[in-house]
Each structure stands twice: as C-alpha cells, then as structure tokens.
Amino acid sequence: MPENLDNRKRKILQAIVEEYIETSEPVSSGSLVQNEELHCSSATIRNEMAELEQIGFLEKPHTSAGRVPSEKGYRYYVDELLREDNLSRKEMEMIREMLEAKVNGLEDLARIATTTLSEITHYTTISIEPNVNNHTIVDIKFILLGTRVLMAVILTDSGIIRESIIKFDEDLTTDQVNDLTYVFKNKLVGKPLEKIEGPLEEYIMAEINTGVKVIEKIIEEINKLLESSSKAYIEGANKVVDMPEFKKIDMAKDFLNVIDAKDIIADVINTGMAKDINVYIGSESEREELKNFSIVTFNHLLDGKDIGTIGIIGPTRMDYSKVISVMKYISKKLNEDYKKGKF
Amino acid sequence: MPENLDNRKRKILQAIVEEYIETSEPVSSGSLVQNEELHCSSATIRNEMAELEQIGFLEKPHTSAGRVPSEKGYRYYVDELLREDNLSRKEMEMIREMLEAKVNGLEDLARIATTTLSEITHYTTISIEPNVNNHTIVDIKFILLGTRVLMAVILTDSGIIRESIIKFDEDLTTDQVNDLTYVFKNKLVGKPLEKIEGPLEEYIMAEINTGVKVIEKIIEEINKLLESSSKAYIEGANKVVDMPEFKKIDMAKDFLNVIDAKDIIADVINTGMAKDINVYIGSESEREELKNFSIVTFNHLLDGKDIGTIGIIGPTRMDYSKVISVMKYISKKLNEDYKKGKF
DNA sequence: TATTAGCAGTCAAATAAATAGATTGCTAAA
DNA sequence: TTTAGCAATCTATTTATTTGACTGCTAATA
Numbered sequence: 001m002p003e004n005l006d007n008r009k010r011k012i013l014q015a016i017v018e019e020y021i022e023t024s025e026p027v028s029s030g031s032l033v034q035n036e037e038l039h040c041s042s043a044t045i046r047n048e049m050a051e052l053e054q055i056g057f058l059e060k061p062h063t064s065a066g067r068v069p070s071e072k073g074y075r076y077y078v079d080e081l082l083r084e085d086n087l088s089r090k091e092m093e094m095i096r097e098m099l100e101a102k103v104n105g106l107e108d109l110a111r112i113a114t115t116t117l118s119e120i121t122h123y124t125t126i127s128i129e130p131n132v133n134n135h136t137i138v139d140i141k142f143i144l145l146g147t148r149v150l151m152a153v154i155l156t157d158s159g160i161i162r163e164s165i166i167k168f169d170e171d172l173t174t175d176q177v178n179d180l181t182y183v184f185k186n187k188l189v190g191k192p193l194e195k196i197e198g199p200l201e202e203y204i205m206a207e208i209n210t211g212v213k214v215i216e217k218i219i220e221e222i223n224k225l226l227e228s229s230s231k232a233y234i235e236g237a238n239k240v241v242d243m244p245e246f247k248k249i250d251m252a253k254d255f256l257n258v259i260d261a262k263d264i265i266a267d268v269i270n271t272g273m274a275k276d277i278n279v280y281i282g283s284e285s286e287r288e289e290l291k292n293f294s295i296v297t298f299n300h301l302l303d304g305k306d307i308g309t310i311g312i313i314g315p316t317r318m319d320y321s322k323v324i325s326v327m328k329y330i331s332k333k334l335n336e337d338y339k340k341g342k343f
Numbered sequence: 344m345p346e347n348l349d350n351r352k353r354k355i356l357q358a359i360v361e362e363y364i365e366t367s368e369p370v371s372s373g374s375l376v377q378n379e380e381l382h383c384s385s386a387t388i389r390n391e392m393a394e395l396e397q398i399g400f401l402e403k404p405h406t407s408a409g410r411v412p413s414e415k416g417y418r419y420y421v422d423e424l425l426r427e428d429n430l431s432r433k434e435m436e437m438i439r440e441m442l443e444a445k446v447n448g449l450e451d452l453a454r455i456a457t458t459t460l461s462e463i464t465h466y467t468t469i470s471i472e473p474n475v476n477n478h479t480i481v482d483i484k485f486i487l488l489g490t491r492v493l494m495a496v497i498l499t500d501s502g503i504i505r506e507s508i509i510k511f512d513e514d515l516t517t518d519q520v521n522d523l524t525y526v527f528k529n530k531l532v533g534k535p536l537e538k539i540e541g542p543l544e545e546y547i548m549a550e551i552n553t554g555v556k557v558i559e560k561i562i563e564e565i566n567k568l569l570e571s572s573s574k575a576y577i578e579g580a581n582k583v584v585d586m587p588e589f590k591k592i593d594m595a596k597d598f599l600n601v602i603d604a605k606d607i608i609a610d611v612i613n614t615g616m617a618k619d620i621n622v623y624i625g626s627e628s629e630r631e632e633l634k635n636f637s638i639v640t641f642n643h644l645l646d647g648k649d650i651g652t653i654g655i656i657g658p659t660r661m662d663y664s665k666v667i668s669v670m671k672y673i674s675k676k677l678n679e680d681y682k683k684g685k686f
Numbered sequence: 687t688a689t690t691a692g693c694a695g696t697c698a699a700a701t702a703a704a705t706a707g708a709t710t711g712c713t714a715a716a
Numbered sequence: 717t718t719t720a721g722c723a724a725t726c727t728a729t730t731t732a733t734t735t736g737a738c739t740g741c742t743a744a745t746a
Contacts, residue, residue, distance in 0.1 A: 028709055041719050046710065064709050064726045143486055145498055151506075155488055161508055163494070237580075238603035241596040252595050253584040260581035371738060384690050389739065407697045407738045 010081060011037055012048050013057055017069045017077045021319050024244045026066030071282045071316065074294075078279050078320050086321040087329055091120060095326065099333055110308040113300065113330055118236035120326050123314040126265050128232045130308040132160060132193045140188055142181045147171045152222060156193060158307065166221045168214060176210045180218070183207045195223050232262035245315040251292055258289055258313065265290075269297045269311050277327055282316045294318045298327045302338050353424060354380055355391050356400055360412045360420045364662050367587045369409030414625045414659065417637075421622050421663050429664040430672055434463060438669065442676055453651040456643065456673055461579035463669050466657040468578045469608050473651040478503060480531050485524045490514045495565060499536060501650070509564045511557060519553045523561070526550045538566050575605035588658040594635055601632055601656065608633075612640045612654050619644065620670055625659045637661045641670045645681050 005013065015035050016027045029042040029049060038045065049067050052058045057073035060066075069077065087095075098116040110127050118125040135156040143151045148171055153163040187204055188196075196204070196219050208215055237259050245251045258264055268285045280295045296318070297311040312323055348356065358378050359370045372385040372392060381388065392410050395401045400416035403409075412420065441459040457470040478499040486494045491514055496506040530547055531539075539547070539562050551558055580602050588594045601607055611628045623638045639661070640654040655666055 026709090030709075042709095043711095043719050043721090044717085047718090050711080060710085062726055063711090064707095064724085066709065139488070141486065141488070143484065143496070145482070145484070145496065145504065149498075149504075151496065151504075153486070153488065153494065161488065161492075161494075163506060165504055236603065238596075238599040241599050246595075247592060249590060249592070249595070252589075252592075253581075256581040256584055256599075260579065369738090373738080385738095386690050386692090386740095387688085390689090393740080403739085405697055405738095406740090407695085407736090409738065 005076075008038070008040075009048055009052060011035075012045060013052060013069075013073060014077065014081045016049075016058065016067055017073060017081070018321075020068055021317055024317055026061055026068050028066035031066075071284065074281045074316060074320070075284075078281070082321045082324065084321070084324055084328055086325040091326070092329060095120060095329055096333065099330070099337070109302075109334070110300065110310065113334065114233070114235050114310050116330060117298075117310060117312065117326060118239065121312060121319070121323050122236075122239050123312045123318065123323065124234060124236045124239050124259065126232050126234050126259075126262065126269075126311045126313060128266050128269055128309045128311065130158075130160065130306045131270065132156065132158075132162070132226065134306075135160060135193050137188050137191055137193055140181065140184050142177050142184070144172060144174065144177050150177065150218070152218065152225075154193070154222070154225065160307070162225050164221050164225050166217060168217065170211070170214070172214070176214075179209055180215075184218075193226055195226055197223075232266045234259050234262060240314070243315060245292075245317070251315070254289060254292060258293065261289075265295065265311060265313060268295055269309050275299070276331070277324055279320065279324075292316065294320075296320065296323050296327070298331070300331065300334075302334060348419075351381070351383075352391055352395060354378075355388060356395060356412075356416060357420065357424045359392075359401065359410055360416060360424070361664075363411055364660055367660055369404055369411050371409035374409070414627065417624045417659060417663070418627075421624070425664045425667065427664070427667055427671060429668040434669070435672060438463060438672055439676065442673070442680070452645075452677070453643065453653065456677065457576070457578050457653050459673060460641075460653060460655065460669060461582065464655060464662070464666050465579075465582050465585075466655045466661065466666065467580050467582050467602065469575050469602075469605065469612075469654045469656060470578070471575045471609050471612055471652045471654070473501075473503065473649045474613065477649075478536050480534055480536055483524065483527050483531055485520050485527070487515060487517065487520050493520065493561070495561065495568075497536070497565070497568065503650075505568050507564050507568050509560060511560065513554070513557070515557070519557075522552055523558075527561075536569055538569055540566075575609045577602050577605060583657070586658060588635075588660070594658075597632060597635060601636065604632075608638065608654060608656065611638055612652050618642070619674070620667055622663065622667075635659065637663075639663065639666050639670070641674070643674065643677075645677060 012032065015032055015038070019027045019031065029045040032038060032045050033040075033042050049058060052073075053060065053067065056070055057076060058067040059070045061068060095116055098119065099112065101112055110129075114125050114127040135158045137154055138157050139153075139155040141153045141155075143153065145151050145165070148168045150166045150168065150172060151163060152166060153161065155161050183204060187200065187207075201219060204219070205212065205215055240246050240252075240255055246255070264287055268280060268287060268290065276299050278297045278299070280290075280297075282294060283291045285291075285293075285295055292315065293313055294316045295311050295313050297309055299309050300307060310327075312318075314323075355375065358375055358381070362370045362374065372388040375381060375388050376383075376385050392401060395416075396403065396410065399413055400419060401410040402413045404411060438459055441462065442455065444455055453470050453472075457468050461468040478501045480497055481500050482496075482498040484496045484498075486496065488494050488508070491511045493509045493511065493515060494506060495509060496504065498504050526547060530543065530550075544562060547562070548555065548558055583589050583595075583598055589598070607630055611623060611630060611633065619642050621640045621642070623633070623640075625637060626634045628634075628636075628638060635658065636656055637659045638654050638656050640652055642652050643650055653670075655661075657666075
C-alpha cells in the first residue's frame with residue numbers, strides 16, 4: 001500500500017533522496033529551498049520533513065542534522081519517483097561501444113554485459129550463471145579423449161553448453177561409449193536439465209551394459225555439472241573504495257565478507273525473481289550481512305531465454321535511477337542485436 | 344651478500360621479527376629481556392638494536408617507539424633465520440584431512456590446495472593456472488555439436504585439457520570437420536602449446552579445403568584458449584579484515600585494488616620463478632600497489648610437472664615461517680599421493 | 687672493553703575542554 | 717497555511733593537557 005503523498009511531499013522526498021545519493025550528507029531544509037521546483041520557505045519544508053519523518057520515510061542521524069532517507073523512503077522513491085531513462089548521451093554512447101565487442105557465445109555475452117554495467121555505474125557487479133534447470137536437453141555426446149578419459153557434453157535448447165571431463169580407473173571401449181550415448185540420449189533428450197536420481201537413475205543403470213562404477217561416476221559428474229550452475233563472479237570490487245561509506249571500517253569489512261561469500265548474493269538473487277529488475281534495499285534482502293547494502297538484480301532475458309542474472313551491489317545510498325536506466329538500456333541494446341542475429 | 348651478524352644480533356633480530364609478526368606492535372628493548380635466550384639487560388639490547396638499525400635491519404616509527412623490522416630485516420629473517428617446519432601436530436592433521444577430499448583432475452587439485460592454504464594460514468590466496476606454453480599437445484579433436492557449432496578439444500601430455508566452443512555463420516559438414524581434424528592434428532601434435540601464427544598459420548590455411556573464415560575463426564579461438572591460461576582466482580579475500588593493518592583505510596583500499604586487478608599479482612608470480620617457493624617482501628615486487636604487501640608464491644610442481652602456481656598475499660608483517668611450512672607440507676603430501684597414483 | 691643502572695628527553699596516543707557551525711523545532715505573526 | 721526569527725541541540729573541529737612508553741646517553745661497574 002503505497003502511502004498517498006501529496007505532490008509537494010513527493011517532490012521533497014525525491015529531492016532529499018537525490019541530493020543524499022549525490023552528496024552522502026544529510027540533507028537540510030535550507031539546501032532544499034534552492035530547488036527551483038519548491039516555492040516555499042525552509043520553515044515550510046521543515047514542517048513537511050517532520051511529517052515525512054513521522055510516517056517513516058526519513059530519519060535523522062541526530063537532532064541537529066539534516067534528514068536521510070529511510071529504507072522505506074528509498075523504497076517509495078524506487079517504486080514511485082525514479083526516472084528510468086536517466087542516461088546522458090555520452091553514457092549511451094559508451095554503452096553501445098562496449099557492447100560492440102566481439103561476443104562469442106552466451107556466456108561471453110553475460111561477461112561483457114557485466115563489465116559494461118560495472119564500468120558505467122561504478123558499482124561492483126556480480127554475475128550469476130543461469131539457472132539451467134528449466135532448460136531442455138537437445139543433445140548429449142560422450143567423447144573418448146583417451147582410453148580412460150571421457151568427455152560429456154550436454155547441449156540445451158537455449159544454446160547453453162556444458163561439458164565435463166571424467167576420468168576412470170579402467171579402460172573404456174568405443175562400443176561402451178556408443179552404448180552410453182544411446183541410453184543417455186534416449187532417456188534425457190527432451191527432458192529438462194535436472195539432477196539424475198531416483199527411478200531415472202535406476203532405469204539408466206539397468207539399461208546399460210557397462211560396469212556400475214563407470215555409470216555411477218558419469219551420473220555423479222553430470223549432476224555436479226548441474227549443481228555448479230550458480231557460480232558467481234565479482235567484477236569491480238575496488239569500485240567501493242572511493243565511496244564515503246567505505247571510510248567506516250565496519251562497512252569495509254562487511255563488504256569484503258560479502259564479496260568473499262558470493263553465495264550470499266547468489267542466494268538473494270535466486271530468491272523471488274519476480275520481475276526483470278529487482279531491487280533489494282538494505283534489510284529487504286533479509287540477510288544480516290547485507291543490511292547496509294542494496295542489491296539490484298537484472299534477470300537478464302534475451303528474447304525470453306534466461307541467460308543468467310547480473311546484480312549490482314552498493315550502499316543503500318545507491319544511484320538507483322542510474323543503475324536501472326543502464327540496465328534497461330543494456331537490455332534493450334542486447335535484444336536489438338539479438339534480433340539482428342548478432343549472436 | 345648476507346651481512347655477517349654475530350649470534351646475539353641474530354637472536355635479537357629474530358626475536359623482534361617474530362614478536363612483531365605476532366603482535367603488530369613495535370618491539371621494545373624491555374619486552375626482549377623476557378626472552379630467556381638473551382641473558383643481558385635492556386640497555387645492552389638497546390645498544391644492539393641501535394646497531395641493527397644503523398645497518399638497516401630495523402626501523403623506528405618514531406623516537407619513543409620500539410623497533411620494527413625493515414624490508415631488509417624481513418629478508419634476512421626469511422633467508423637466514425626462519426624455521427621451515429613450524430607446524431603443530433594439529434595443523435598437519437588438518438592439512439591431511441583437507442587434502443583427502445576427492446580430487447578430480449589437476450585443476451581440481453590446485454583448487455583444493457588453494458583452499459587448504461588459505462584456511463590454514465588465514466591469508467588470502469591466489470591461484471594461477473599453469474603456464475601451458477611448455478606442455479606438449481598429444482591430441483586435438485573437433486566435435487560438431489550442431490551444424491554451426493564446433494567444439495575444439497586439446498589434450499596435453501600433462502593431463503591438462505582445454506576446450507572451446509566455436510560458432511560459425513555457415514553450416515559445417517562432417518567431411519570438413521574430418522579434414523580440419525586431420526590437418527590440425529598433423530601440424531600440432533607433438534608440438535608445444537604455442538600461439539598459432541606466422542608460417543605455421545599460413546601452412547594450415549593452405550592445407551585445408553575449407554573456407555578461410557572458418558579456419559581463421561578456429562585459429563583465433565585456439566589462440567584465445569592459450570592466452571587465457573593465466574587466469575587468477577582469489578580465495579579468502581575477507582581474511583584480511585581481522586588484521587590490524589586493515590584499520591588503516593589506505594591499506595584496505597590498496598588491498599581491494601590488488602585483488603580486483605588480479606593480473607598485478609599474476610604478473611609478479613609469473614616473473615622470475617627462481618625457486619619452488621619465492622618470497623617478495625614489500626617493494627621487492629617492484630609494483631607500487633604492492634609495496635605494503637608481501638607475496639609468497641608456491642610453484643606447485645607435481646613430480647616435475649607444472650600444474651599451476653599458488654600465491655599468498657598479506658601484509659609485510661606476514662608469518663613467513665608458518666606460510667612456508669604449510670606450503671612445504673602440502674607439496675610433500677601431494678607428491679606422496681601422486682606417487683601412490685591417487686590422481 | 688663490554689655491560690648495566692639510572693635518568694632526562696621525546697613523542698604519540700588518550701583524555702579533556704573549548705569553540706564553531708549547522709540545523710532543527712517551536713512560537714507567534716502575517 | 718505559510719513564514720520569519722530565535723533558542724536549543726548536537727556534531728565536528730580545534731586546542732590544550734596528561735599520561736605512558738621508549739630511547740639514548742652518561743657514568744658507574746665488572
């Protein structure tokens with residue numbers, strides 16, 4: 001239930017959020033009088049600010065300081081006030097240039113989008129491989145690389161390819177490999193990429209004329225391939241050093257802990273992906289370690305295909321408008337390129 | 344030319360380095376009197392310390408502070424004084440347990456060694472893939488994954504396998520792939536893993552009956568495969584947060600910059616690998632960004648095969664003795680396992 | 687000659703006190 | 717409903733004061 005704020009309160013809240021994002025200093029009634037859209041005195045603004053504080057949109061570090069947005073304040077800003085096309089011509093130009101780079105496969109694309117995002121926004125980005133569970137297997141190949149080394153390759157309808165190298169203690173024959181290929185293809189092609197277990201596992205075991213140990217190992221490896229799908233990569237970890245927040249040593253520590261335990265973020269990102277772009281402000285991510293950070297995720301869809309998620313992590317005083325604008329623009333450009341058949 | 348220190352000076356230097364490593368506080372003459380090996384008064388120690396400072400082994404933060412080792416002091420300590428078997432029974436036990444974990448291929452092994460090293464020493468570790476340039480190609484395979492998708496797999500004598508997926512704008516036939524395989528095998532097997540260029544490139548181009556664009560793309564991809572060999576991975580970035588050095592915000596910033604630009608470290612590591620274990624103290628690494636850090640690298644050989652390098656980064660006040668002891672122990676254990684045929 | 691006790695001198699770090707400056711909340715008038 | 721004006725509040729900055737830890741030197745000692 002988005003509280004109904006009158007127009008002036010909206011303007012004041014917006015101005016406070018934006019000034020605070022820019023300066024990282026509590027915003028005073030005095031500095032808002034400058035704002036040409038607000039035709040009233042500082043006293044009036046003070047009254048309004050008091051009310052905005054009352055209903056929880058603002059808070060005061062201490063009595064004689066200006067106001068700072070609360071999480072609720074940021075939330076209202078993100079939901080109701082922010083501009084989603086807050087990009088300069090120059091920034092658009094830069095983004096276009098960076099996306100020009102040669103793209104080789106979808107993984108590469110995610111990498112380039114991540115770098116671009118980090119460079120333009122000056123925040124740390126995390127990219128998470130797509131959750132492949134709902135992709136469909138279109139082919140499986142086993143390739144003998146040596147007498148005891150087998151390579152398994154799985155292709156999906158989305159163009160994502162996964163492969164794994166499996167080593168055995170005993171020699172494998174070509175016949176065995178053909179047999180393996182036949183059965184696995186038969187049972188898995190057309191199915192979603194899911195862990196092999198239970199009845200399916202038993203069925204495969206029964207069908208193949210090869211040693212149990214070999215098959216167990218293959219299934220184990222294929223399952224590992226699926227599990228490893230949520231790896232997270234961090235880019236631009238040093239981007240935080242220039243932010244005033246980083247002066248507080250505790251924030252710095254928290255930040256290092258967070259980027260070291262990438263799974264924390266991966267977790268947040270994989271939970272409740274309602275929309276294309278999701279914003280978690282401070283404690284909204286429900287993780288103690290992240291209570292002083294905001295995360296914006298970008299469920300990076302290409303013509304409906306999930307090719308991974310990119311997240312940005314920064315202080316709650318994050319430039320949401322810029323971040324979201326950049327994400328939308330990158331997404332738009334990539335989809336245009338995609339339609340043109342660029343990758 | 345390692346200066347010739349008399350026995351008492353050596354003992355004093357060693358005691359100072361070790362106390363400073365432990366406490367991170369400048370060491371006073373008073374606290375050294377406790378040392379049961381030194382049977383003299385604080386005044387005598389003060390005289391000795393003054394001399395050690397004279398010849399550059401110690402420095403003073405300010406007049407009324409204790410002494411701190413200089414880079415030269417650490418160097419002397421590392422070269423002449425440190426114990427290389429400074430491990431408790433418990434630590435050995437932990438290392439053995441961690442190395443027990445299932446190992447799958449050599450890459451996996453490097454990963455496990457890295458984790459172990461970070462956990463036991465409480466420093467941040469960086470692992471760098473082996474420099475494959477001097478490995479020999481034993482096989483090359485091209486596998487058609489779709490009509491326009493080709494997978495190239497290169498096997499080397501050291502067991503390292505690299506693969507890459509290549510997409511084309513035109514369809515490929517099985518015949519073409521066979522042709523490709525034949526020529527590439529012919530020209531590359533038995534050769535070291537080096538970039539394809541110059542005469543070799545021309546030769547391949549001339550031999551194959553397939554479109555120039557296709558071959559160019561393949562060569563480009565194979566070359567990329569070789570270049571990407573020095574990727575660096577960081578583990579335990581958060582380990583620094585508890586070190587007193589981290590209280591200085593500048594150190595924290597430097598550290599973040601360093602781990603973000605992993606190549607900096609990779610560079611240092613790839614330069615001048617004289618010995619199995621190399622120690623770079625502060626400015627010895629000749630990189631401005633690293634002047635407050637020490638790096639210990641561990642050129643991780645398995646029965647003569649280079650399977651990658653692992654590095655530890657920490658403050659110059661690093662527990663060199665512990666770090667080197669752990670590295671030696673891990674190396675010994677892995678080689679034992681290897682001889683037993685464990686992987 | 688090498689060692690040591692003793693003490694003055696030095697400096698950083700901790701504590702305390704004083705000041706300046708920013709901003710609010712409230713009151714009363716417009 | 718808005719605004720001017722002013723006291724009250726609290727941080728941040730500056731300055732001063734105290735404390736305590738070491739050293740370096742000197743002169744006595746073994």
